Amino acid sequence: MFLTPDGRQVARVSRPVDHVLIIDDELALLEMLQTVVSTFGYEVTAASSVDEAEGLLTRQGTHTYQCVLTDYKMPGRNGLELLRWLRHFDGDLSIIVNTGYASHEDVSAMIREGAVDVLRKPVQMDLLGQAIAHGVRQTRLSRRRARAEQAVKQVGVVQGYMLRITGIRDLPWVGFYSRPMHQAGGDFVAYHKREGGGHLLILADVAGHNLDAAYISAFFHGAVHGMASGSMSALDMMGEVNTFLLEKWNDRDLGDTLDQAPEASVCAMFLEMDAERKHLSFHNNGLPPPVVTCVAGRSRVLGTGNSPLGLYEDPETYVEQVDDMSGCAILCFSDGLEDFAHARRVTPLALACRLHLAAESAREELLADADDDIMLMRVCMDGCGDEDSFLPVFMEAYAGDRCKDIDAIEDSWARSISFAVPELPDDKLYALLITAREAMLNALKHGCEGSPNMKATLHVAFCPALKTVRVIVEDPGQGYFDDFLTNPEPDMEKERHSGLVLIRNFPDKIWTERNNATVFAEFTWI
Numbered sequence: 447m448f449l450t451p452d453g454r455q456v457a458r459v460s461r462p463v464d465h466v467l468i469i470d471d472e473l474a475l476l477e478m479l480q481t482v483v484s485t486f487g488y489e490v491t492a493a494s495s496v497d498e499a500e501g502l503l504t505r506q507g508t509h510t511y512q513c514v515l516t517d518y519k520m521p522g523r524n525g526l527e528l529l530r531w532l533r534h535f536d537g538d539l540s541i542i543v544n545t546g547y548a549s550h551e552d553v554s555a556m557i558r559e560g561a562v563d564v565l566r567k568p569v570q571m572d573l574l575g576q577a578i579a580h581g582v583r584q585t586r587l588s589r590r591r592a593r594a595e596q597a598v599k600q601v602g603v604v605q606g607y608m609l610r611i612t613g614i615r616d617l618p619w620v621g622f623y624s625r626p627m628h629q630a631g632g633d634f635v636a637y638h639k640r641e642g643g644g645h646l647l648i649l650a651d652v653a654g655h656n657l658d659a660a661y662i663s664a665f666f667h668g669a670v671h672g673m674a675s676g677s678m679s680a681l682d683m684m685g686e687v688n689t690f691l692l693e694k695w696n697d698r699d700l701g702d703t704l705d706q707a708p709e710a711s712v713c714a715m716f717l718e719m720d721a722e723r724k725h726l727s728f729h730n731n732g733l734p735p736p737v738v739t740c741v742a743g744r745s746r747v748l749g750t751g752n753s754p755l756g757l758y759e760d761p762e763t764y765v766e767q768v769d770d771m772s773g774c775a776i777l778c779f780s781d782g783l784e785d786f787a788h789a790r791r792v793t794p795l796a797l798a799c800r801l802h803l804a805a806e807s808a809r810e811e812l813l814a815d816a817d818d819d820i821m822l823m824r825v826c827m828d829g830c831g832d833e834d835s836f837l838p839v840f841m842e843a844y845a846g847d848r849c850k851d852i853d854a855i856e857d858s859w860a861r862s863i864s865f866a867v868p869e870l871p872d873d874k875l876y877a878l879l880i881t882a883r884e885a886m887l888n889a890l891k892h893g894c895e896g897s898p899n900m901k902a903t904l905h906v907a908f909c910p911a912l913k914t915v916r917v918i919v920e921d922p923g924q925g926y927f928d929d930f931l932t933n934p935e936p937d938m939e940k941e942r943h944s945g946l947v948l949i950r951n952f953p954d955k956i957w958t959e960r961n962n963a964t965v966f967a968e969f970t971w972i
Contacts, residue, residue, distance in 0.1 A: 464582045465489045469499045469516040469528065470544070479515070479574075486575050488513075488582075496523040500531060508536035509589075513581035518545030518552065526552070529559045538588035540581035544569060619723065620647070621824040623801055625813055626660075633780050633821040634667045638674035643721030646674055649733060649823060651713040651780045653754070662695075662710050680716035680729045684755060684763055687712060691756030711756035715778060719771075723828045726768040726776075731761050734784050737795060741773040742966075743836040743907035743916040745795070748776070771827040775835055778825070782818030791858075795838045796866035798822055802837060803910055836907035836916060839866040843901040846894025849887060856883050859906070867908050867915060874969045877952040878915060882906075884945035885919035885965045893921025893963055914970040917953075925961025932957055 466488045470476040473494060480490045491511075493499040499516070514532065518525040525543050532539060543556050546567035553564050562584050563577045614622055614637040624633055636648040648670055652659045666687065673683045696709045713732030719725065728736070732754030739745045749764045777798055787797040801809055801822055813820060826835065840862050844855065856879055864875060882904060889902035905918040930936040931950050950956065953967035 463487070463489045464512040465491065465510055466578060466582075467491050467493065467499060467502065467511045467514045469493045469496065469514070469520075469525070471495060471517060471520040482571055482574065483515070483578065486578065488578065495520060496525070496528045496531075499528060503532070503535075508532070508539050511539060512585045513578055514539060514541045515578065515581075516541060516543055518543050518556075519547045526556055526559065529556060529561055533560050538585055538592055540585045540588075542577050542581050614647070619826040621802060621822075621826075623809065623820075623822045625809065625816070625820045633782070633819045634663050635821065635823055636667055636670055636674070638671065640718075641677060645717075645719040645721075645723065646680070647717040647719075647823070647825065648674075649715040649778055649780070649821065651733060651782075651819065651821065653711045653713075659710075662712075666712060680718055680727065681763060681765070684714060684716065684729060684731060684761070687714065688755040688759075688761055692759065696756060709756075711754040713751070713754045713781070717776065717778075717825065719827070724770060724772050726771050726827070728764075728766045728768065730764045731755050734779060734781055734794070735764075736776050736778040737838055737841070738768075738771075739775050739777065739836060739838045739907065741835065743838075743918060744905050745838040745841045745907070747841075774827045775837075776825045776827070777838060778823045780819060780821040782816065782820040783822055785818055786813065786816050786820060790865070792862040792865045793840055793842075795840060796862035798824075799837045799839050799866040799908060800868075834909065834911055836909045837866075838905070838907050839863055839915075840904060840906035843903045844886065844890065846890050846897040846900045846902070849890050849896070852883060852887060855886070859904070863906060863915070870915060870969075871971050874915070874971050878917060878967075878969050881949055881952045881967050881969075882917050882919065884948045885917075885967070888945055888949075889919055889921035889923075889963075892926075893923030895923070912970065913972065914968050917967045917969070918964065920960075920964040923963050925963035927961055931962065931965070 464487075466483055468476060468479050468483065468490060469492075470479065471494055476492050476494060480492045483490050491502060493502055496516075499514075503511070514528075516525040516528055525545070529541050529543070532541060537560070540562045541560070542563045542565060543561050544565045544567060545552075556564055562581050565573065565577060614620055614635055617637065620637070622635055624635070626633065633649075633651045635650075638646045638648075640646055650663070650666060650670070652663045652666065669690075670683060670687070673686060678686070691710055691712065711732075715731070715733045715736070716729040718727040718729075728748060730736075730749060730751055732751050735747045735749050735751055737745050738748050748768075749766050752762050752764045755761050777795070779794060779798055783797060783801075784794045787794040790797070800812065802824060804812065840859060848855065859882060860875065860879055863878065864870065870878075886902060886904060890896065894900035894902050900922055902919065902921040905916075907916050907918075908914070909916070928940075928942075930940075930942055930946055949965065949967070954970045955968040957966050958964060959966070
């Protein structure tokens with residue numbers, strides 16, 4: 447028994463004695479080492495050859511031992527061969543090599559093969575004790591890490607099962623991709639079919655990248671599924687999650703069991719659609735705002751993200767109703783995707799486009815150095831199929847006084863477009879950039895009148911089925927009446943600046959709206 451700081455009597459639980467295996471062909475030295483190491487407080491087993499040691503490890507199991515101390519040069523097989531054999535079966539068990547004959551090359555080889563220490567005979571007893579203590583600690587740490595990794599894998603299996611039972615991967619109008627930073631992550635997506643045929647899609651991202659986030663994610667995935675089955679509204683579900691986090695999870699008393707109690711916040715997005723997928727109710731707390739793209743290739747950001755759940759009593763959920771979403775597609779993603787895109791100096795839309803079209807192996811290679819969970823979902827509304835729809839690549843508005851920055855602006859277009867559509871031929875990329883540059887300069891100078899209070903917008907979208915990139919440049923001006931860009935036989939007597947000539951001649955197809963205030967240009971290849 448022992449006393450705790452608060453005066454309670456608690457039974458002392460003794461930790462099992464650590465077990466060390468010693469191998470040496472010199473029996474007198476082997477007996478001496480066994481005696482010395484036992485005085486350090488370890489249980490010791492001795493073997494006089496590599497074959498005998500391998501037999502013990504095979505029969506008793508490598509997990510019986512926390513450290514191995516082996517001689518290097520012995521008759522028959524040597525310590526390096528034992529080290530290689532053991533690394534094949536148990537990479538977590540520490541091995542210390544004790545030698546009087548090893549060359550510099552032999553020592554280097556043993557270190558490369560994973561020996562935690564190499565001692566020179568005759569070894570000092572204090573150095574031997576320190577080396578074994580270090581080896582035991584390393585074994586325990588490695589095995590603890592391996593158990594944690596296995597636990598993460600098990601949580602990942604649970605998360606995969608949750609995706610299967612919600613049926614989201616079976617929906618032909620939903621494209622979903624998730625790549626956790628580890629085997630399991632804090633991101634999840636859920637689907638529930640409402641009474642009357644409506645649809646509810648939920649994306650969520652639990653803060654953090656550790657095992658706690660994965661467990662919380664799996665828990666909330668199940669909790670949200672249960673609430674949705676009870677026909678609870680999206681706002682009510684968000685309120686319940688927020689209340690639970692504030693009043694239960696983040697306010698709990700863990701006593702002295704943890705140095706720091708892990709708090710949790712959840713970024714969540716709820717998409718509610720009617721049976722025909724035309725009407726949309728959108729709720730967002732903390733995730734990047736989704737992007738809606740229509741058939742023509744125009745895109746717009748849907749609302750704002752506001753604050754995550756679990757931080758404030760009133761998280762101020764962003765809510766928007768859209769009455770007609772026919773022919774539109776909604777692109778939703780986590781902040782991990784947004785951060786990774788910024789690190790690559792491309793737009794999140796460009797990264798989303800690349801991931802949506804890439805094979806699984808290419809996705810994994812592309813995201814190999816991502817340092818956050820990444821989640822992406824594309825929802826095709828009624829009348830919007832992947833076979834002929836445009837994926838957004840770039841969408842940006844520029845103030846009328848940005849003409850001086852056109853070179854840097856064009857560079858950003860080139861990076862994102864070539865990243866999103868790596869198959870785009872160089873000549874088509876060149877033609878696209880020339881057209882977009884001249885159209886944007888025209889829009890800034892004339893449509894926006896050079897004013898910092900007026901903006902021109904560039905939309906770039908890609909249709910993989912048609913091998914076509916569509917560029918849309920539009921400004922808030924009244925336009926001008928001139929059919930030079932679209933007329934097969936324009937009035938060539940009228941004087942026009944060179945930019946209009948470039949805009950007319952480079953695209954494969956061009957048309958305009960609003961008296962040329964909106965210009966559409968397409969670039970197609972076989």
